[in-house]
């Protein structure tokens with residue numbers, strides 16, 4: 001931990017970064033905090049707990065106000081994948097972000113069912129293998145079509161329309177959200193109009209969702225949202241050969257379909 | 272450049288969810304659910320997620336107001352509380368305890384609600400106790 005603190009201290013003191021977004025211990029509770037050179041002693045309370053806050057989502061709020069400053073941010077594997085996609089969507093400039101990487105423990109990787117529990121560069125923690133687990137999808141796929149519809153309608157009907165899934169998601173960065181568009185989703189009712197409310201979000205997550213699971217963690221109704229977005233993610237990989245958060249240079253096919261032309265990989269079958 | 276989060280409790284209802292107010296350069300810009308809070312465990316309802324929004328609302332009451340004639344005037348807490356205490360005692364003396372009643376609030380804690388019913392039952396002497404959801 002001291003190594004990590006010293007590394008961040010150096011970044012701040014040398015002026016390489018203006019602030020470092022990490023977690024600070026506040027009476028036994030780790031909470032998001034921007035460390036700065038002015039209060040360098042606070043780095044003694046920098047912590048890396050075994051749960052997560054939406055670091056890149058918070059980062060966007062700071063970057064919007066300080067688009068020209070260089071900012072450091074603590075990233076796990078999922079946050080780092082988010083940085084890759086946020087840069088492609090022109091929400092951040094990679095040159096102005098210094099990711100400080102944390103590798104997740106085996107326990108965390110398993111509880112997150114995370115396929116890549118480490119960032120590109122690791123400054124803290126030991127890299128462990130990812131978990132390949134699609135049992136949630138297999139369970140839904142084993143149902144026949146009407147069974148699946150019943151299952152999802154049952155799940156969606158629990159929704160209390162808190163917008164937590166959208167609010168906590170780093171990849172939900174639109175200025176105007178379709179989920180609040182009265183012409184598409186009827187307002188003034190809970191559950192919100194289903195299944196359209198949840199399907200809009202699922203489709204918008206194609207080429208965006210980096211499978212962090214924060215949405216599902218934030219859902220008070222325990223709707224297995226992540227399975228929905230994992231399916232979309234899988235379809236993106238199978239049909240368009242694109243995996244979000246994997247390669248910072250590869251273009252998202254949904255971003256340039258149409259005008260630039262795009263050769264669909266031959267892999268597509270008719271299923 | 273300053274960004275910090277401040278741990279506090281959502282004021283919208285009595286559940287007591289833990290929230291973090293996000294403060295960017297001294298301005299409250301957002302709310303996050305506290306992930307390690309025993310009540311809400313990192314989840315919030317739509318009101319909790321918007322808990323920061325009323326802070327800068329124009330219509331927000333930041334000081335007690337006392338009606339003088341047909342005008343509401345700003346007053347100190349001491350002045351407002353003295354006025355309320357005096358009028359409650361006057362009305363009780365003139366019309367009896369059952370001429371009075373109280374509305375408590377779903378925005379208060381259980382303990383605050385307990386205290387309000389206690390003061391009305393034990394000090395004023397009436398069972399006219401209700402809460403804002405009935406208004």
Ligand code: SF4
Nearest residue numbers: 172174177178201204
């Ligand atoms: S749900 Fe869709 S429209 Fe709304 S913020 Fe997310 S991506 Fe944007």
Ligand code: SF4
Nearest residue numbers: 169209210212213215
């Ligand atoms: S898993 Fe959920 S919160 Fe994470 S990127 Fe995907 S949709 Fe957003």
Ligand code: SF4
Nearest residue numbers: 159160162163165219
């Ligand atoms: S987090 Fe869950 S309950 Fe809240 S809007 Fe999303 S799906 Fe509905």
